[in-house]
Amino acid sequence: MSDSATAVTSKPKVLVADDEQVIANTLAIILNQAGFEARAVYSGEKAIESLDTFEPDMLISDVIMTGMTGIEAAIATRAKRPNCKILLFSGQAATADLLEKARAQGHEFEILAKPVHPTDLLAKLRRQS
Template sequence: MTSALLISDVMMPGMTGVELAIHFRRTQPECKVLLFSGQASTADLLEEARSEGYDFDLLSKPVHPADLLAKLRV
C-alpha cells in the first residue's frame, strides 16, 4: 500500500505551504502533511487552516534529522 506524503516549507514564493497542503488534502484526503517553518507568523496560518478543518504537523527550523525521522515513522 502506498501513502502520499507532502513535505513543504511554510513560507514560499507564490503560495504558502499551508495553502499547498490544503490543495493536496482536497485532492488526496489521505495525504500526510509535514510542514517546516522558522517564522513565528506560521502559527496564524496554521490556526486559520485548523478553523477550516485542516490539521497539519509542523517542525520548527532548523530541523534535527532525528526529529524528522520520528515524524515520518508516525
C-alpha cells in the same frame, strides 16, 4: 485497499517542498538515503503539480514560501490526495497566524520548527508511514 503486491514492498514516497532549494534538496537526499523515495520541489505550486505524476504518500512542506504558502499547498494536497500525510515546518513567527486561519477552516496540520534535525524528521516519518 491496494490490489497490487508492489504497494506493500514499495518505498514510501515523500514530496519535499521548500523555496530554499538547498533545504529541499538536502531533505530529499536524507530521506532517499533512509529508505524513502523522496523528490524535492521548490514551491507550493510545483508541489501541487507533482501530485498526479509522483503520487506521494507524504508531503513535507515549508510554510512560508513565495507564492503559494505551504498551508495552501497542504489544503490543496489534502483535497486532491486525501490519504497523503502532511507535515509542515517553519522557522518564522508568521506561521502561527496562517495555521490559525487554516484551523478556522477545519484544517489541522502538524508543524515542526526549523531547523529540523534529520533524526527527528526520520523518526516522525517512520511513525506516520
